[in-house]
Amino acid sequence: MNNQPIARELVLVGAGHSHVLLLRMLGMKPIPGLRVTLISPSSRTPYSGMLPGLIAGHYTEDQVYIDLLPLCRFAGASFIRDHLVGLDLVNQSLVCQSRQGIRYDLLSLDVGIRPGGLPSGDQVIPVKPISQFLAGWRSFLEEFGRQEGGSTPRQLGFVGAGAGGVELCLAVDHFLTEHFPGTDRQLHLFTERARILPGYTAGVRRRFETLLDRRGIILHRNFHATDYLGGDLVSSQGNHVALDHAFWVTHGAAPTWLADSGLAVDDGGFVRVRDTLQVEGFEHVFAVGDCATMVNHPRPRAGVYAVRQGKPLNRNLRALLLGRKLHAYHPQSQFLSLISTGDKQAVAARNGLSVAGPWVWRWKNWIDVRFMNQFQHLPQMTAAPAGPLVAEFEQQMQCGGCGSKVSSDLLREVLTELTSDMTSDTRPNRSLVPGDDAALSTIPAGKLLLQSVDHFRAFYDDPYVLARIAVNHALSDIYACGGDPVTAMVLLTLPFAKPDVTRGLLRQVMAGTLRQLAQDEVELVGGHTSEGVEMSIGFAVSGLVTRDALWHKTGLTPGEALILTRPLGTGVIFAADMQHRAKGSWVMAALEQMLVSNRAAARVLARYPVSACTDVTGFGLAGHAIEMLQGSSAGLAINAAALPILDGAVDCLLGIGKNGSIKSTLHESNRRAATLAMPVDIPIKKPEVEIIFDPQTAGGLLAGVRQDQAAACVAELHQAGYADAVVLGRVTDAPGLVIL
Numbered sequence: 001m002n003n004q005p006i007a008r009e010l011v012l013v014g015a016g017h018s019h020v021l022l023l024r025m026l027g028m029k030p031i032p033g034l035r036v037t038l039i040s041p042s043s044r045t046p047y048s049g050m051l052p053g054l055i056a057g058h059y060t061e062d063q064v065y066i067d068l069l070p071l072c073r074f075a076g077a078s079f080i081r082d083h084l085v086g087l088d089l090v091n092q093s094l095v096c097q098s099r100q101g102i103r104y105d106l107l108s109l110d111v112g113i114r115p116g117g118l119p120s121g122d123q124v125i126p127v128k129p130i131s132q133f134l135a136g137w138r139s140f141l142e143e144f145g146r147q148e149g150g151s152t153p154r155q156l157g158f159v160g161a162g163a164g165g166v167e168l169c170l171a172v173d174h175f176l177t178e179h180f181p182g183t184d185r186q187l188h189l190f191t192e193r194a195r196i197l198p199g200y201t202a203g204v205r206r207r208f209e210t211l212l213d214r215r216g217i218i219l220h221r222n223f224h225a226t227d228y229l230g231g232d233l234v235s236s237q238g239n240h241v242a243l244d245h246a247f248w249v250t251h252g253a254a255p256t257w258l259a260d261s262g263l264a265v266d267d268g269g270f271v272r273v274r275d276t277l278q279v280e281g282f283e284h285v286f287a288v289g290d291c292a293t294m295v296n297h298p299r300p301r302a303g304v305y306a307v308r309q310g311k312p313l314n315r316n317l318r319a320l321l322l323g324r325k326l327h328a329y330h331p332q333s334q335f336l337s338l339i340s341t342g343d344k345q346a347v348a349a350r351n352g353l354s355v356a357g358p359w360v361w362r363w364k365n366w367i368d369v370r371f372m373n374q375f376q377h378l379p380q381m382t383a384a385p386a387g388p389l390v391a392e393f394e395q396q397m398q399c400g401g402c403g404s405k406v407s408s409d410l411l412r413e414v415l416t417e418l419t420s421d422m423t424s425d426t427r428p429n430r431s432l433v434p435g436d437d438a439a440l441s442t443i444p445a446g447k448l449l450l451q452s453v454d455h456f457r458a459f460y461d462d463p464y465v466l467a468r469i470a471v472n473h474a475l476s477d478i479y480a481c482g483g484d485p486v487t488a489m490v491l492l493t494l495p496f497a498k499p500d501v502t503r504g505l506l507r508q509v510m511a512g513t514l515r516q517l518a519q520d521e522v523e524l525v526g527g528h529t530s531e532g533v534e535m536s537i538g539f540a541v542s543g544l545v546t547r548d549a550l551w552h553k554t555g556l557t558p559g560e561a562l563i564l565t566r567p568l569g570t571g572v573i574f575a576a577d578m579q580h581r582a583k584g585s586w587v588m589a590a591l592e593q594m595l596v597s598n599r600a601a602a603r604v605l606a607r608y609p610v611s612a613c614t615d616v617t618g619f620g621l622a623g624h625a626i627e628m629l630q631g632s633s634a635g636l637a638i639n640a641a642a643l644p645i646l647d648g649a650v651d652c653l654l655g656i657g658k659n660g661s662i663k664s665t666l667h668e669s670n671r672r673a674a675t676l677a678m679p680v681d682i683p684i685k686k687p688e689v690e691i692i693f694d695p696q697t698a699g700g701l702l703a704g705v706r707q708d709q710a711a712a713c714v715a716e717l718h719q720a721g722y723a724d725a726v727v728l729g730r731v732t733d734a735p736g737l738v739i740l
């Protein structure tokens with residue numbers, strides 16, 4: 001995490017080809033004082049040049065996808081998994097599917113295109129966006145595999161005969177020949193023109209037409225596909241071709257929200273950009289790749305142009321930030337085109353000439369692998385010295401003399417804005433805005449008050465998500481006591497930043513906080529917000545419980561079953577993430593778990609005779625389980641095979657590739673503390689059980705339940721959405737923790 005004060009915010013929307021290169025360049029040469037955020041619906045993005053090779057079966061997904069989280073870590077950028085749906089250009093703020101109010105000083109769009117004229121229907125498989133196409137391809141293969149050996153040939157269509165459509169059609173043909181030799185099929189390629197491959201020479205077209213013919217692929221010329229109805233592809237002239245599946249690889253259309261965004265767009269809805277890549281009329285907004293049209297240099301929409309725009313985008317964003325002159329960029333008019341034919345051969349075309357053969361594929365492969373290497377082997381960098389943005393910030397800090405407390409006006413303004421549409425029943429707190437010196441609550445008769453506090457440094461650089469996790473982490477203590485949380489106070493440190501940036505960060509934190517608290521019907525009654533070198537967040541929470549419903553941490557009795565409600569591994573996954581060594585998919589899955597409240601789990605447990613309960617957090621499973629045994633002579637036998645573990649956590653513990661094992665900094669002290677407290681017997685041949693020492697954030701509940709009721713309890717937990725809940729083992733009458 002970057003601990004420089006924040007002077008400006010750059011938001012990148014879409015992990016297209018230009019943006020991934022820009023992120024790499026920002027990692028190689030950071031701009032101190034600039035906070036960078038990438039918004040992308042997925043934590044990985046495919047490199048289109050290798051897509052046909054993936055479909056043909058020559059590459060694995062890992063070879064073709066750029067993992068965005070390690071890249072963002074390298075670039076010092078925060079990652080938000082979301083989908084932009086609108087822009088508020090006046091307030092320089094973004095509207096995403098699951099949240100809004102993400103502010104920017106500079107914005108860059110690289111969101112690609114959507115397929116044009118796409119009909120609806122399960123049998124239609126759009127190739128754009130590519131990330132979704134791969135899911136469609138996998139389900140197609142499953143269905144195709146089920147029909148293997150069927151009596152009628154499967155009819156497969158490819159709508160669109162540009163380079164992408166032709167390559168994809170040939171790649172699919174190759175894959176099916178290799179992997180489903182027994183399945184009869186007929187492939188069809190549709191073009192709305194008289195010829196395939198518009199923009200290519202007659203020589204290149206002839207090569208491919210001959211190849212299609214040789215492979216038995218039927219070419220339908222002048223077929224302008226408009227719909228797919230009742231199993232038929234329908235053309236504008238009223239012709240029908242029966243198809244079982246239609247792959248849609250037509251020319252791209254602009255994302256629909258762009259036209260409503262207020263940005264300058266052309267007749268097709270693509271963003272109009274100047275030679276500097278700035279959107280016409282908006283000096284702080286850039287657009288690149290397929291979603292943009294360079295008004296002075298229109299070019300076909302192709303990955304090569306998006307790739308080439310990475311450098312000028314980087315140069316001009318820096319120039320604008322640092323008050324330098326922006327440079328005009330003139331894209332080349334010709335580029336080397338390498339079109340693969342599915343069978344590890346390819347055709348190279350440039351300046352009217354073309355060559356073909358297996359060596360061309362090897363050449364293309366070398367270029368593509370080299371491109372991907374840039375993202376798969378990120379160099380180690382040293383911290384950059386403070387630059388002009390930070391100096392500018394420091395001046396402002398000195399003048400402002402604002403100390404470390406975020407102004408109450410700002411807090412009030414943010415809370416008022418966030419709660420303007422709430423009713424008086426749902427609006428947070430009675431005493432925060434504007435309030436007494438302390439929050440006042442009445443404890444209902446017959447209830448006991450539970451209080452707890454938890455606080456941590458930001459381990460993930462998305463204030464909205466972090467706030468939601470911090471809420472869950474803190475509320476878990478109340479749930480572990482069998483109580484209902486009622487109030488919370490936030491303890492927040494925001495990084496030093498300019499006032500507008502602070503407002504934006506505060507807005508994200510409070511939006512996340514209010515959302516998560518509202519889900520659990522908890523009221524925010526106060527807090528303390530200050531500024532510091534890095535972000536940290538925590539909550540002081542209170543809850544109510546009746547004496548009958550109260551669970552203590554200790555009280556396990558031999559013979560009982562020990563239940564854990566969610567998987568382990570958050571500590572090691574975020575340790576790996578900090579070293580840029582965690583896969584984005586592991587981090588995303590860990591975050592998803594941490595965003596689930598323990599509320600419903602506690603309610604399920606409350607229907608069973610719970611003898612003792614705690615939540616698994618910083619001491620790891622072993623540490624918290626041992627705490628449950630304190631004061632008793634009982635022990636625990638945990639079944640190693642039952643341990644629920646997050647994807648990737650064991651890979652990290654055991655070491656990824658040539659790199660050594662990764663452990664959270666608390667891991668060893670957790671082990672020491674556990675083994676000092678009681679004998680811990682771990683099988684040497686099962687190194688994955690090390691996970692019991694991994695510290696957890698927003699971990700699950702650990703509870704003792706009568707053995708004969710444990711299976712029913714776990715089944716109910718599954719139904720309540722805790723799919724990984726398990727009976728971990730049992731309470732024994734011999735002191736010690738044994739892993740079987």
Ligand SMILES: Cc1cc2nc3c(=O)[nH]c(=O)nc-3n(C[C@H](O)[C@H](O)[C@H](O)COP(=O)(O)OP(=O)(O)OC[C@H]3O[C@@H](n4cnc5c(N)ncnc54)[C@H](O)[C@@H]3O)c2cc1C
Pocket residue numbers: 013014015016017018019039040041042045046048049050051052082083084085110111112113127128129131163164165167168249255288289290291301302303304305306338
């Ligand atoms: C089968 C096939 C093969 C191809 N082969 C080649 C080739 O060999 N060479 C070549 O030059 N071109 C090729 N192309 C074309 C190439 O795919 C595109 O031109 C290229 O991907 C465009 O890159 P981009 O940076 O504009 O955006 P993309 O690579 O399309 O990336 C856009 C990103 O933005 C994200 N996004 C979309 N909407 C939003 C939103 N609202 N909010 C947040 N994120 C969003 C998407 O998820 C995606 O990750 C091929 C195309 C196909 C279909």
